[in-house]
Amino acid sequence: MAHYTSRDIRNIALLGHAGSGKTELVEALLHHAGVIKSRGSLARGTTTSDFDQQEKRLGHSVDTTVCSMAHDGQHINLIDTPGYPDLLGRALRILPAVETAGVVINAQMGVEMVTQKAMEQADERALCRLIIVNKIDVPETDLEQLMEQIREQFGSECLPLNLPAQDSDSVVDCFFEPGSDATKITSASQAHTEIIDQVVEVDEELMTVYLEQGEDLSPEQLHDPFEKALREGHLIPVCFVSARTGAGIPELMQIFDRLMPNPSEGNPPQFLKGEGSEETSVEVAPDPDRHTVAHVFKVSVDPFVGKMGIFRIHQGTVACNDQLFIGDGRKPFKVAHLFQLLGKQTTEVSQGVPGDICAVAKVEEIHLDAVLHDSHDEDYYHLRAMDLPPPMMGLAIEPLRRGDEQKLSDALQKMCAEDPSIQVEHNATANETVLRGMGDLHLRLVLERMKERFNVEVTTHPPSIAYRETIQTKAEGHHRHKKQTGGAGQFGEVFLRAEALEQGTGFEFVNKVVGGAIPSQFIPAVEKGVRQVIESGAIAGYPMEGIRVTVYDGKYHSVDSKEVAFVAAGKKAFLDAVGKARPTILEPIVNLQIIAPNAHMGDITGDIAGKRGRISGTTALAGGKVSISGQLPLAEMENYQSTLKSITGGEGSYTMEFSHYEPAPQAVQKALTSAFADHDEE
Numbered sequence: 001m002a003h004y005t006s007r008d009i010r011n012i013a014l015l016g017h018a019g020s021g022k023t024e025l026v027e028a029l030l031h032h033a034g035v036i037k038s039r040g041s042l043a044r045g046t047t048t049s050d051f052d053q054q055e056k057r058l059g060h061s062v063d064t065t066v067c068s069m070a071h072d073g074q075h076i077n078l079i080d081t082p083g084y085p086d087l088l089g090r091a092l093r094i095l096p097a098v099e100t101a102g103v104v105i106n107a108q109m110g111v112e113m114v115t116q117k118a119m120e121q122a123d124e125r126a127l128c129r130l131i132i133v134n135k136i137d138v139p140e141t142d143l144e145q146l147m148e149q150i151r152e153q154f155g156s157e158c159l160p161l162n163l164p165a166q167d168s169d170s171v172v173d174c175f176f177e178p179g180s181d182a183t184k185i186t187s188a189s190q191a192h193t194e195i196i197d198q199v200v201e202v203d204e205e206l207m208t209v210y211l212e213q214g215e216d217l218s219p220e221q222l223h224d225p226f227e228k229a230l231r232e233g234h235l236i237p238v239c240f241v242s243a244r245t246g247a248g249i250p251e252l253m254q255i256f257d258r259l260m261p262n263p264s265e266g267n268p269p270q271f272l273k274g275e276g277s278e279e280t281s282v283e284v285a286p287d288p289d290r291h292t293v294a295h296v297f298k299v300s301v302d303p304f305v306g307k308m309g310i311f312r313i314h315q316g317t318v319a320c321n322d323q324l325f326i327g328d329g330r331k332p333f334k335v336a337h338l339f340q341l342l343g344k345q346t347t348e349v350s351q352g353v354p355g356d357i358c359a360v361a362k363v364e365e366i367h368l369d370a371v372l373h374d375s376h377d378e379d380y381y382h383l384r385a386m387d388l389p390p391p392m393m394g395l396a397i398e399p400l401r402r403g404d405e406q407k408l409s410d411a412l413q414k415m416c417a418e419d420p421s422i423q424v425e426h427n428a429t430a431n432e433t434v435l436r437g438m439g440d441l442h443l444r445l446v447l448e449r450m451k452e453r454f455n456v457e458v459t460t461h462p463p464s465i466a467y468r469e470t471i472q473t474k475a476e477g478h479h480r481h482k483k484q485t486g487g488a489g490q491f492g493e494v495f496l497r498a499e500a501l502e503q504g505t506g507f508e509f510v511n512k513v514v515g516g517a518i519p520s521q522f523i524p525a526v527e528k529g530v531r532q533v534i535e536s537g538a539i540a541g542y543p544m545e546g547i548r549v550t551v552y553d554g555k556y557h558s559v560d561s562k563e564v565a566f567v568a569a570g571k572k573a574f575l576d577a578v579g580k581a582r583p584t585i586l587e588p589i590v591n592l593q594i595i596a597p598n599a600h601m602g603d604i605t606g607d608i609a610g611k612r613g614r615i616s617g618t619t620a621l622a623g624g625k626v627s628i629s630g631q632l633p634l635a636e637m638e639n640y641q642s643t644l645k646s647i648t649g650g651e652g653s654y655t656m657e658f659s660h661y662e663p664a665p666q667a668v669q670k671a672l673t674s675a676f677a678d679h680d681e682e
Contacts, residue, residue: 477577
């Protein structure tokens, strides 16, 4: 039995840019709580959360890790996340499992790209946000300027709960018992007043008491409005620590214990029931006596241990020997063993209460984003999909050894099961299997892990660019499919209309046939024919998007009409409409952010302009560096890492993310359509 209730649980994700010190911070917190006897070292590969061989070799996190601990009667689940932009999808995927996003900032580097993304995503999911400024002991760090930058980036609601002392060897409390020691930024009393002023704004009754009494309110009086201000984003607390020296670590633990929300105080993720037009929102509450609803937010696959599903219990109680269903599956699995996690260490527990993060092993049917439940009535429970950045960089891969095709397929399937940022595509036109990820580092890590875990080696080469096709205007299409072979004939006639939709809206199929011109049983066949073109392309062999197809008339034969005839008629009618609707090829455009020494800015901007790119802004950074933002076609990004290394002498770095599609230049379109036509003739 758990010796704590849901009100004692704190679920906190630590997010932030690489180098902010999240893993070192986890070590310091675990050591302070007495969970580990001595702090591990990144250099020696002995930290609790970076236990994977890849992480030990590289010296940084490459995946999320759950670390559970007890402290002063509270049960705290910390989730350490990777900080490299290439691995952002892995980090953001765990947000539905927590109430609080602890965004860690490197005091020396300030607000970086992943910092901004983490804050945006946490805000979008209505999570409570806590900014943790780490490495305050680094010499010549301007913490006052950093605090100004934080407020400029994320709003005036960012207020310090503690402040670094003058020597940075400790912090001064600004909330519970405001100290009088001098700080590096402002006085603790002023910071205390600002917090109270901000908190009481969400509670009119308490504000009246505060204004009438003209005296400080106790932390107990402020607790409920403090939680409300957190939930509403009206307050974003800031605290200062040094994971290396331990400064601020006891104070941070006190903030976790006393101020961060428990599962009954946070904003739960949105659960839905049903599909399509039948989809409805479902309220889930942290009640241990209601039926079980839990969400699988991470899956790990190990060739020796097997598959492990890590899940957050949102409602009900999960106990050993319980029978749980996975999504809409009709066959339950038995919870033979239930675990809590401390890095790679597992501790078996008898049950988990609402808010708990637990794991089950060797359940092959479990998968990422599955909803576990104990009721047949909840077959279609699911979470609203997260808006994660799409994987943009790809490699065409094939097995190094002949005969390993099936082995490669199995390995890719398992890798996709545990990493939501991986996509595997098969380009039929180019006969390529393409592995897509968030960047060069991400793909390199996936290929290394595939070799180490599953003994699969591959050869790689740049893939074809993920172009798309669309139309620019409305057009009618018609085709009559008639075939007589001496036996049973084939007949189907289709009239349809194709029109362009807003970019990025995908494909819509509308049936407006009246009077039985096409019997209802043949409408899916018409849609199937249209979708064949949508998937394989009409002019250059690339998937189509941004199109609505409306079928409005047709003819059938009582004897000769059959499904195959209307599939062919739908396909040809759609091709007829596309040919009249000014078809065009779209190319992917990416947002690019480059950080490099000031001296190379001219060479970099000139190179981008030569690649059909556009510069959107430049920002001066500390240390003589500059941040350059812009957009350019993904097709021009091939080998950009080598190009930037050559320009900057290895001192430049870049990140990119998908922005949008736009029409490719005519020369590119002509080359692609000609290549497709030549391929069809072969």
